[in-house]
Amino acid sequence: MAKKDIVLTGDRPTGPLHLGHFVGSLQKRVELQDKYKQFVxxxxxxxxxxxxxxxxxxxxxxxQxxxxxxxxxxxxxxxTFFIQSLIPQIAELYxxxxxxxTVSRLGRNPTVKAEIQQKGYGENLTAGFLTYPVHQAADITIVKGTLVPAGADQNPIIEQSNEIVRKFNSTYNVDIFPEIKIVESAVSRLPGTDGKAKMSKSMGNAIFLCDTEDVVAKKVMTMYTDPDHIKVDMPGKIDGNTVFAYLDVFDTDKQMVESLKAQYQAGGLGDVKVKKYLIxxxxxxxxxxxxxxxxxxQDKEAVLDIVIKGSEQVRCIAADTMLEVRKAIHLDYI
Amino acid sequence: MAKKDIVLTGDRPTGPLHLGHFVGSLQKRVELQDKYKQFVxxxxxxxxxxxxxxxxxxxxxxxQxxxxxxxxxxxxxxxTFFIQSLIPQIAELYxxxxxxxTVSRLGRNPTVKAEIQQKGYGENLTAGFLTYPVHQAADITIVKGTLVPAGADQNPIIEQSNEIVRKFNSTYNVDIFPEIKIVESAVSRLPGTDGKAKMSKSMGNAIFLCDTEDVVAKKVMTMYTDPDHIKVDMPGKIDGNTVFAYLDVFDTDKQMVESLKAQYQAGGLGDVKVKKYLIxxxxxxxxxxxxxxxxxxQDKEAVLDIVIKGSEQVRCIAADTMLEVRKAIHLDYI
Incomplete structure (x- = not known):
């Protein structure tokens, strides 16, 4: 990662963010903002x-x-924070x-393919949804982003972006857009409270950053552990046990975690006790x-103002990028 | 057609315009500009x-x-003339x-289907080409166009635009976009000089509006007539005879045309003679x-200036439309 790298990432505003977002990307962004120019x-x-x-x-x-x-x-x-729809140049680049x-290449994108199946779109697949990875390519490259802090599941999207960027550069014999790389977090994926591989808003297995103490307590108490660990004195499994997966990530007292694991595996440590500790x-x-x-x-207007002001800045950067693009494609009229 | 109707049409700048454009649309535009607000x-x-x-x-x-x-x-x-790519709001609405x-609906559009086949795209069909009718829907509706002077072959595109517009209006329970109608010309299609159904730049069978006298003469002399009319004194066919099709459209002396047709059908009128008359x-x-x-x-800069200035005007109109759209879709931040 060279100093001139530019970080871009973002989230769909479909709900508040959760611990999975924190572990997979937010934490990394806090770190990267000190080293690079960063857009969110x-x-x-x-x-x-x-x-x-x-x-x-x-x-x-x-x-939110x-x-x-x-x-x-x-x-x-x-x-610099910005709202995607406030940058018309992204739509132009898209x-x-x-x-x-090609349409067939878009249909082969594994990430999109899985989502289409999961959502059961079939014949109802819209052109907007099929092409969202192209929109992402425009999102990233409009600010000439090179680093995307995200999970490895986003690799097919980034690969598709790079294919587009390479084809654009080579068609017009220019070097406008750099290659994009994913920056993975140490822990790239947090399981859901139900033990499923990924925490997700839509699967109802998420602990949100804005959850109150009580809500967190309630969610942890229903958490997936070792289904065979029925009695306190029985030995329990750590592997696939969500409670310990969370402790590994969020407890700074690593010695304590190791000691709890040993006790749990030996038998004599109940789920309720570990859960209370995790809470x-x-x-x-x-x-x-x-x-x-x-x-x-306290001042939501000020918060919205931050992202509106950021969007103004990004519009200027985006306009510069589009000037270069227009020059490259010979459609620079003015 | 109510007084409030708005006319929008346009052409791809892939070459100069020809007689087919004149007959199918340009002539109609000259007429419509006196009755309606018109965008080209x-x-x-x-x-x-x-x-x-x-x-x-x-x-x-x-x-050109x-x-x-x-x-x-x-x-x-x-x-009002404008350049499509100078209106970023069109890309947003697109x-x-x-x-x-849906992707499958786009693939079923007969006009696009025929073009895809003709161009032999197959697996190389780009997302940009497949979705161009959606871009057209945005082109027309960004200025709230209701009338499109075009040939009947454009009907599937307009039908697709109307489907989109209806779905948009009904989803948000608004009445922002009116239905679009084609205004056909009396003669909607001029055959090519080779006798093929449609005059087209890409088929090399066009007489351009900017062709010199000599070029017109040369093109008319090679024109498709009645292939069985080998000798002057033989009777010839009018039906499917391009020379007479052109005379029908471009000769204001209808009596003369009728008399030539009679002579040609009776025998005794040679192709060269009718062609010279057509020239x-x-x-x-x-x-x-x-x-x-x-x-x-003489002043090409002034010509470009007309369409640049027009584009500025259309950007203002387009911005107003997008304000309405943003309000409808609840993404009006500012």
């Missing part, structure tokens, strides 16, 4: 592709997501890129985030 | 979908197409519309167009 985008247009029948949800969650960003320590002095990708750990972790969130939430 | 768009983004590897061609032809418009009498005082149309008719028709074209061509 609220991806309302991308959210629109599967929420076009209820866009009010997107509008409502823009502020911004509050989460600020609460975890993404700092508007170091990071249209241009659509000419550098304490998680609430300790979340407390400063909640406090900052509540503070920022 | 240079569709460079649409041209880009199958010329992305040679966009310089598009750039070069913008002025503008000269053709002015030469036939489309009047910048009555008609993206929104892509969520209101005279066409050159008489084209002469004032050529003169005006040459006059405007």
């Amino acid at each position: 985008m609220i991806a309302d247009w991308q959210g629109f592709t599967d929420n076009f029948d209820n866009p009010q949800k997107l509008r409502d969650n823009v502020t 997501v911004m509050l989460d960003y600020l609460a975890v320590g993404i700092d508007p002095k170091k990071t 249209f241009i890129y659509l000419n550098f990708v 304490e750990v998680l609430n300790n972790f979340l407390e400063p985030i909640r406090l900052r969130r509540n503070e920022f939430a | 768009m240079i569709a460079d983004w649409q041209g880009f979908t199958d010329n992305f590897d040679n966009p310089q061609k598009l750039r070069d032809n913008v002025t 197409v503008m000269l053709d418009y002015l030469a036939v009498g489309i009047d910048p005082k009555k008609t 993206f929104i519309y892509l969520n209101f149309v 005279e008719v066409l050159n008489n028709f084209l002469e004032p167009i050529r003169l005006r074209r040459n006059e405007f061509a």
Whole structure:
């Protein structure tokens, strides 16, 4: 990662962010903002592709997501926040890129393919949804982003972006857009509270950054552990046990975690006891985030203003990029 | 057609315009500009979908197409000219519309289907080309166009636009976009000089509005007539005879045409003689167009300026439309 690298990432404003987001990307962004120019985008247009029948949800969650960003320590002095739909140049670049990708290639994208299947789109697959990876290519490259802090599951999207970028550069014999790389977190994926591989809003297995102490406690108490660990004195399994997976990530007292694991495996440590300990750990972790969130939430207009102002800055950068693009494609009239 | 109707049409800047354009649409535009608010768009983004590897061609032809418009009498005082790619709001609306149309519906569009086959795209079909009818829906509706002077072959595109518009309006319970109708010309289609059903740049069977007298003469002399009419004294067929098809359209002396037809059918009128007559008719028709074209061509910068200024006006109209759209989809942040 050279100093000239530019970081871009973002989230769809479809709900508040959760611990999975924190572990997989937010934490990394807090780290990267000190080293690189960083952009964080609220991806309302991308959210629109599967929420076009209820866009009010997107509008409502823009502020929620911004509050989460600020609460975890993404700092508007170091990071430029913007709203995707406030940058018309992204739509222009997206249209241009659509000419550098075939319909069949889009259908073969494994990430999109899995989502299409999961959502059961079939014949109802919209052109907007099929082409959202092209929109992402435009999102990243409009600010000439090179680093995307995300999970490895985003690799097919980034690969597709790079294919488009290479084809664009080579068609016009230019060097406008650099290659894009994913920056993975140490722990790239947090399991859901139900033990499923991925924490996700839509699967109802998420602990949100804005959850109250009580809600966190309730969610942890129903957490998936070792289904065969029925009695306290029985030995229990650590592997695939969500409670210990969370302790590994969120407890800074590694010695304590090791000792609990040993006890649990030997028998004599009940699920309720470990869960109560995890509740304490998680609430300790979340407390400063909640406090900052509540503070920022006092003035929601100011929060929205941060991202509106950031969008103005990005529009200028995007306009410069489009000038270069227009020159490359010989459609620079003015 | 109510007084509040708005006319929008346009051409891809892939080459100069020909007699087919004149008969099918340009003539109608000259008529409509006196009755309605009219927009004429240079569709460079649409041209880009199958010329992305040679966009310089598009750039070069913008002025040529503008000269053709002015030469036939489309009047910048009555008609607003604009360049498609200079209206970023079209790209935004296009993206929104892509969520209101399925991939399979796009593949079933008969006009696009025929073009895909003709161009032999197969697996190389780009997302940009497949979705160009959605771009057209955005082109027309960004200025709230209701009337499109075009041939009946454009009906599937307009039908698709109306489907999108209806779905948009009904999803958000708004009445932002009106239905679109085609305004057909009396003669909607002029055959090519080779006798094929349609005159087309790409098929090399076109007489351009900017062709010189000599070029017109040469093209008419090779024109398709009645292949069985080998000798002058033989009776010839009028039906499917391109020379007479052109006389029907371009000769104002209808009596003369009828008398020539009678002679030709009876036998005794040679192809060369009728062709020479057609050359005279066409050159008489084209002469004032050529003169005006040459006059405007003296100052090409002024011509480009007309369409640049028009684009500025359309950007304001488009911005207003997008404000309405953003309000409807609840993504109005500012």
